[in-house]
Amino acid sequence: MLHVADLVVVRDRHRVLDGVSLVVQPGERVAVHGPSGCGKTTLLHSIAGLVHVDAGSISLNHHDVTHTRAHQRGVGLVFQDDQLFAHLDVADNVSYALRVRGVAKRERFIVAQEWLERVGLSGFQHRRTASLSGGEAKRVALARTLAGEPNIVLLDEPLNGLDDELHDQLLGDVRSLFEQLGTTVVHVTHDRAEGAALCHRSIEFATLSA
Amino acid sequence: MSKTVLHPAPARVALVVVVLWLGVFLVAPVLTMVGGFVAPSDISRVLALPSTWRLVWFSLWQSAISVAVTLVVAAPVTWLIGLHRFRGRRILRAATTVGFLLPSVVVATAFLAVLPRSLHYTMFAVVIAHAYFNIAVVVRVVGARLELLDIQLINAARTLGASPITVWSTIVWPLIRGAVAAAAAVIFLYCFTSFAVVRVLGGPRRSTLESDIALRAFGIGDIPAATVLALVQLVIVVSVIGVVRQLSGREQGLSRLAPLPPTAVAHRQRHFALCVAIATAIFVLLPIAALLWRSVQVGDTLSLAAWRTMYDSSLAASIWASARTALLAGVLGVALAVLTTLAVVRLGAIGRLIDMFSIVALAVSPVTLGLGLMLTFDIGWFDWRAKWWFVALAHTLVAFPLAVRVLVPAWRTTPIGLHQAAAVLGAGELRRLVDVDLRRMRPAIVASLGLIIAVSLGEFGAASLMSRAGSETMPVVIARLLSRTGDLVRAQAFVLASLLVAVCIAALVLVESALGRSDRVARR
């Protein structure tokens, strides 16, 4: 469960987040809509611990994580432009979170294989990230985040830039995956239809600030 | 399609000019020294001496240690400048470059002024001085690579649970490894051929190959042995460069051509960042302050007497000599560099060969080059030893490879679309060369001009051999004044050194602002 209370983030003397509050129940999927530049990405980055918070609090499963370091929070984030590690192959990308925890190579590989299957990319283990198409890269990014079994998954415009057919296909696959796993999700997007299709409820970003 | 628009003809002409120039002024002198002065018996004689190998060994390990120490010392400020955006960033980066452009004899002397007597003639002094010069290489080369790193990659790794150390070892290091290797190679090159620093700060007991070449040529008068050692040095340097180029391999992790602006300093790291910036600034400015301090100390009294003597004809003459040498070297060097870059960028495999060759030119020590030029151009109509521009010629050869390293990446950012547009509008090849390529390159060209001027101003090895009485360059006069006794004389040396620093900084400001403009052009 995610509880964000009165979050304030100031950058260059401008209040990017001005008293933002948000509650997400376990297993719930929430879509946050708003125009670009309003601070949606900053909200996600704050929840993930990548941005310094000036006031307010964030708690996950009743633990206050406002001042916890990013790598200790257990928050998964799928970035807008994937951010795959080009020097690692697909399997190494997917199993990165496990590698960080010290899991042995063989086990990591098996887990990576499982997740790749789940996102519909069986057989992609040894592919280089540069050779992936747009849709494939997004699936790998998702698998990578999910493989770490985070408490909550944040999606930053995850289906941006895909053509209509690919977009709908991926949307459907992602939705069934989330329903299967019961993942808690905060989904940021400017596409209201996408938000409605993937999530339980939709919120306007502007309404989050007091 | 690109072949028809980017016609190789101008590049071929450029290639011919460059090959001729290098052939006459670089290859011929080296061959003269080898062919005219070295017999096979000389080679075996010198190579058989155990001292030769001691020299090689010392040169190698002092360079290796210097490289390691430089990388360590430069790491914090490189991290700061490469990954973050903050007020004063450009100034801090420029400050780190000052050391690189200052003449070695000046820096060595400044360190003598700063360090306590117990540290004179020690390896510590030598290594620290080397680090002082070469911080700029790490900041620029590795920093440039860090700037191109997408900061979100680091963020992605963090959300996947990687601690800062893990992020660096698994994500950042693999992506900057190539740049670090390239920086290490350049630093190695400079430390290996270091002359003034080893002499002044290491004392007469310590000799690298370079200082021994000078010792044999100047002191003992054994030119053949000096030549053999110069060849040994050249072979080692070229091998190291070759090995490093093999290892640097492919570039990865470049998500965009135009870099994202670095992020602001993370809140938690504010204090650390401030400490790094201040410490770096102090390190860079301390020796310069020492120079200024010494220039107003005549004996035990504070006095501007030495400054007033700058109106004295002989010292002012050296300022004029340095200035005109540097300007000529700059003009010629930029011309040569532009032609070389044209050949490198347009001519595929041959271009890469020329690129490699220009790096080899960087590897020939200035002392060797000066010696070769003096021994080659000494007959009849080609007796140029008395010509004022002879030194400038040597400087052109010493400095143009640096300019090429600046111009090549800048040239490569010109999008093919611009050429195509111009061609469709009726512009011929030469026209396009000028209007499209050179015009975009203008800031980079100015930057290389400033670079060559600064290098020429500070060059000591070749100038000390080739300078003629009455038209000696400033570094030569400074060294000469320092070797004499007398309070006023010493102060004068420091005055000249301070003036040299001022001019170098001016050249640096030119380079810095031009490079900034060049980056903005590249991003368009």
Next chain:
Amino acid sequence: MKLRSSLIGLSVAVTLLAACTDGNTADVNITANEPVTLRLLTHESFTPTETIFDDFTLQTGIKVELVRSSDAGTLVTKAVLASGNPEGDVLWGVDNTLLSRALDAEVFVTYVTVHRDDLDVAAVALAPNGEVTPVDSGDVCINYDKAWFAERNITPPLTLQALASSTYRNLLVTPNPVSSSPGLAFLLATIAEFGDGWQQWWETMRTNNILIVESWSDAYYGHFTAASDGERPLVVSYATSPPAEVLFADPRPTQAPTAVAALTCFRQYEFAGILRGTKHEPQAQLLIDFLVSRQFQEDLPLTQFVWPINNTASVPKEFLEYALRPDNPLTIDPAVIAERRAEWLEQFSDIMLR
């Protein structure tokens, strides 16, 4: 943008201007009616009375411009490299240890001075055909600080052999023979004294922590206890350094504060020559004559602390009072020096510098 293009335009203009206005300044002097200026190349220790060349100019109408290098070694090296296209017209300061290098490279043209018969016979014999002209002589010896040794009740070393003893550990400073001519003279003294076993002596000196510095002035004014705040009471210098210590001190002491170990001395002769390729050979000959004339030679002892080579020149009495002239200084045949100097310097570098 405007500033930059004008900057570039300016530099090109300056370059062209400089190219036109410079050239060989010597060319300008070829016309007969213009006064000739001779360039005299020399080293840092050439310090005659400032106005001494005014008389020469008055007598002959020729001006003399002094150009100083840092030391004799550099002076000779540059002359060798520039042989045939010299930086000046006359060179003063090649000594008997470096002479062969210059002669081998054909740096000079011969000239027999009109004063030849007045000059020291031994010196003339070193260049019998007038390849160069002797101008002064001196002795390079170990100098010691009398007070320093007296305070500690140690006898100062009187011979080179004695120096090898551990009593004198950490006490000697010498200029580098490779770059300094008194340094080289000292090295030759040890070779003359010990013959083929000279390397051993130097190895012992290495154990005794002998300090090697770049130049004589570094050694004397940087490390000698009697002339600086350094820590070495033994220095390789000249037999005429003690009178300098007396005559330049204020107030003048009655006794010299330093003394010379006479048995360690090596005789040094200095020469001057006309550089091959000069455009003013007749004028240069006149200058050579002046340099060995009584007038110039009498200026030498008190300004440069060397002995005149002209036997008719008188030596001031203060000089005679404090200066030592060893009767039997160490010497080596110049032909042998010529043949083996490079080899000896190489071996020295090997033992001491690498």
